[in-house]
Amino acid sequence: MHFHTLGSAATLLLAFSSLAAAASPSDSTKLANCLKPLGSKVITSKSSAYEQQRYAFDLRYTFKPQVIVMAKSAADVQTAVKCAKQANVAVAPRSGGHSFEGYSIGGQDGSLVLDLTTMNSVKVQGSKAKVGAGILLGKLYLDLFNQGGWTINAGTCPSVGIGGHALGGGFGLLARKHGLLIDRIIEMEMVNADGKLLTVSATQNKDLFYALRGAGGGSYGVVTSFTILPVKPAKKVTSFSYEWKLSDHAKVLQAYIKFQSTASRDVGVEMNVAPSGLELYGIYQGSKSKHAAALASFLNAVPKPEYADVREGRHIDAQLRFAFVEGGDPKDINALALQGPYRPGDSRYTKGKSLVYPSALKPSTIALLGKWAAKKPKGATSNYIIVDLWGGAVKDVAVSATSFVHRDAHTVFEFVVEWDSNTKAKPGKPDCKDCLKWMNDMYKEFLADYKTNKYDSIIRGYQNYIDLAMPNWLEAYYGKAVPRLKKIKASVDPANVFRFPQSIPLK
Known part of the structure; x- marks a missing residue:
């Protein structure tokens, strides 16, 4: 370029x-x-x-x-x-x-x-990987695989950069086994407001080490590199996808929510609820022959799927499968690098919101999932609700250890509506009004349901799905960590150099 x-x-x-x-x-x-x-x-x-x-x-x-x-x-x-x-x-x-x-x-x-996109180097030495803060997850997965068969516990979208993803927590299909991405970051290099390059770790600049891991997305400085403890996936993993009619949503979602408390940590799953139906997809860290037993308690409790696709292979193959890369050969792992004609499958026009549920979903919440997923906004190319099962290793880290406060999350919703899926879409087109109406009307009902069911004393959201309209956003994203985060902000950036509409405030 x-x-x-x-x-x-x-x-x-x-x-x-x-x-x-x-x-x-x-x-x-x-x-x-x-x-x-x-x-x-x-x-x-x-x-x-x-x-x-x-x-x-x-x-x-x-x-x-x-x-x-x-x-x-x-x-x-x-x-x-x-x-x-x-x-x-x-x-x-x-x-x-x-x-x-x-x-x-x-x-x-x-x-x-x-x-930072050209700062995208990856170097594995021993059990550590030093990673440039501008690398995209797809290229990172590919480079880690090529340097010894490693991977990291991060998200599926290959065009997401590690910077914001990691600093906001970093949930993915390996989180129930290995925790959030921040839990395997042992060191960062960060340029502070004075232009000094700092080493941030458990022993150096400890307050920043706390703040960056969960609330570090642009509020405290510019992280230029991460040192991460990568993981070795199982030699054989099983990726899977099951689909049901939307009319089966109550039985499927009830079984799915119940599955959270008994599922092996080797199982990482997401549920996509959309007008076309429900899809459960994920990765099991083990062979296809053992995968059925790992999912048995869920599959035995739900209607027979309309569709099933279960594959055994390398973890890198599973990552490519769920990268949803348009124009890539499924057999070509280089598609993960997003080179040449490859494009991420998501639309370039999107609105998203989130909710964090610290306990199992109530029947009224499950009913709302079915109700709103059934509606297709006029002009939308896609609308869906992703229901992630958390727990497992995410809860192993004390909530006070990092600024990520959602350690107790049982289930996290990501609400998404997209429009204009043209790969050559132009910027600045008018918003899809019906798309935003669907989102806002739906979210209003979910908020009311959240309060009625008393899931928490405050509405909670996941900061990586940041939303300017999030009610009481500072507490929703950072909870009881807010006073300490403000204090650290005032200490390291008193001139508020690193500021945007939802940055950590000085006071």
Whole structure:
């Protein structure tokens, strides 16, 4: 990929002077002069690459960054952060760019976007893997496999960047066996608000080690690398998918919720509830011959599936299967790297919400799942509710050990509606009004049901499915950790350099 090369300082200043940003002319000049050493890594609205690099994954969001820095090293990040602080410009780190609210491009006009995508190296040494913070999960899975058959306990979507995913918790199909991704991160390198590169671990910068693991998505600094303890999956794993008619939702979901308390930690599952029906999919860490016994208590309690697809193979094959990569050969593991014609299957226009349930679902909640999944909004290309079973190893870590407060989660819902699935979709198209009405009307009913059933004293949500309209979002995402998180924020970033609409506040 080639970027416009900025020549003289005069060219750079001219580009900045034309930007529609909150900064004053003097601040823009100051920022331009400060960033000059980064040369062509600096992209302004006068750069030919600006429109290409301006947008993140969800094309609903068209915020206009004051400048985009395509960082290639921690030193580049340090320079950019120092300059942003000096010019009073908010810093927005971007790994995969999948923020549900466009925070990867600032969540507002005028930010400095720090794109980390070229910082994507993976190096396994012994039992540790050092990973660049800009790598996408698909490429990470592929690189770990190629360096000794390793993997990590993270999500399925291959185009998600490790940065935001890890710092918000990082749930995936291996979480019940190996915990959240943050539970296997032993060290991070982070550029703080003063532009200093810090080592963050259980013995160095311990408060940051606590805060970053669960609440670190852009509020405290820019993480440039992670050191992770990867895992060795079983030599033979079994990936599976079962489907039922939506009319069977009550029996299937009741059995599914009951299965959470007895399921082996070797079973990682999700349930997709949609107008087309219900789909249970997941990975069992073992052979196909043993898989039936591992799922027996669930399968014996539900109607016969309309469809079943059970496959034994390598874990990397299971990861590719659930990556939903368009244009990839299922036999070609390189599809995980999202190279060439490969595209993630998700639409580029999306709205998502979440709810965290700390106890088994009540019948009224299960009924709502069936009711709202049956509705297909006009204009939607897809609408569904993902019901994740948590528990297992997620609960093994004390809630006080990290800033991730949902250790007691029994079930987590992700509500999603998508529109415009064109792979060449253009940014800034009008929202699908019926899609958003479906989402908002549905969520209102689920909130009322949550309160009626007294699942918790507060409404709770999963921060990786961040939602600007989340009721009492700070407590919903971070619970009793909020006072400590605010204190750490005030200590490490008193000038609030790292700020966006739902960043951890100073007070």
